Amino acid sequence: MNPLTSKLEHFVRLSSEDKAALDRLASEQMRGFGPHTDIVHEGQPPKVLRLMLSGWACRYKLLEDGRRQIVGLFLPGDFCDLSIFILREMDHSIAAITDVTLAQISAETFNEIAFAQPRIMYALWWESLVREAIQREWIVSLGRRDTDERIAHLFCELFIRMRSVGLTSGCSIDLPMTQSELSDIVGVSAVHVNRTLQALRASGLVILKGKTLTIPNLNALMDAAQFNTNYLHLDHEGAHLDATNG
Amino acid sequence: MNPLTSKLEHFVRLSSEDKAALDRLASEQMRGFGPHTDIVHEGQPPKVLRLMLSGWACRYKLLEDGRRQIVGLFLPGDFCDLSIFILREMDHSIAAITDVTLAQISAETFNEIAFAQPRIMYALWWESLVREAIQREWIVSLGRRDTDERIAHLFCELFIRMRSVGLTSGCSIDLPMTQSELSDIVGVSAVHVNRTLQALRASGLVILKGKTLTIPNLNALMDAAQFNTNYLHLDHEGAHLDATNG
């Protein structure tokens, strides 16, 4: 299934017309990007709406001396920029982490669908509120969690986000980042990430082999990270907007 | 002038009807909160839309062992929660820092105004995108800036945000936070905040007296913080939506 549809159904039950509309969004002009290439640069005007279909990408900001911070991750089913109609220029850049395919949706198509299908508009609003909540949680991690907790917390989040779009296999997900990229998320040096990962492995909470992350006991990892799922709001919160037997 | 109106006019020129509608929002049921009291708790359902009229407030999250991280600041003219229609429960708490007065806006009033005045709807959308951008910038600070830079950057942001709602006097703003609250924003210990503030004072970049922050040379402080205003998007970006000579 379309990963966007999977995800939005955690919020609200969609009618078959809703789903058809989402499939139409996901089949708009497709475009591919290779790993480690920029999709949009800071300073550019946001022109199209981008929807991730496969692969991983990230938002990041650079400081003058080369320090880099990743401020968000895009997984399949995520929108990259809902600011097209509003903001003049990007205040950050977006880069592919792996091979990425995305749908580039024009303002017209988007407007057409959003206005014809109000449930979809609500679902997209929900998506942007969740994105905001994720950013808040990242702020908490960077400000007040130590490195073990940061990484454990991130792994919980990624596992659950991947599961919500149907991309887990058992207790495992693909984790296609280098340790250096991970360090730009959790705000420590790459060397320290390496050591922390070793500690996490030694504790048995995670298994990392190649580009695969396995979490043998999700509850144990969630405990270690003091992870509370509430901020992902995956609990069918828009039930009052459900399609009447779509 | 209504601080909300001041702020939104950085995005788009409003008609007199728009302004009247905003004044109506700002005069909805008023409510006061004393310093250090909670306005909403994590876990509660968001029931009304809150608009800050005066004072300072913050969003925060607590960890089990008492560590606290402030994940956002509310200044006059800011909305506290635009999630009323969507999310079932708050994933964080909101507390007053100073004496706070806010308008509590019902869903009905809000809908009425938002639908009658599309420019206002766009302006509120802009506000929420800016809030998201501010969160990203906080992530960058916590992840990749050292403590001097974090505080300098925060002070620049606060000065400019206060200026956008007409609350500066010359080079000064009210800064009604304790060092301990500041430490919960920048993610270090209160002792370390104290030492860093002394260094900033010694460098002449800021003057802190009582609860007043004075920035004698904003450009110098912005340089020190590598502060780029772009993320606040105050540059009349919605010009194409302007009222035609309202």
Place this chain on the structure above:
DNA sequence: CGGTATATTGATTACAGTCAATAAAAGTGG
């Protein structure tokens, strides 16, 4: 004016950064 909250200081400890070297893995071309 006393009492509480906030700010400041010093001494010590712990966590994380840096630098540099080596090992392992992944990608490339013949």
Place this chain on the structure above:
DNA sequence: CCACTTTTATTGACTGTAATCAATATACCG
């Protein structure tokens, strides 16, 4: 498929920044 190159991961030694603990000073409040 192998040899070679490049990237990524791992390790150790050393340094530096910030946390913690505890004491004292100052400011604020009724």
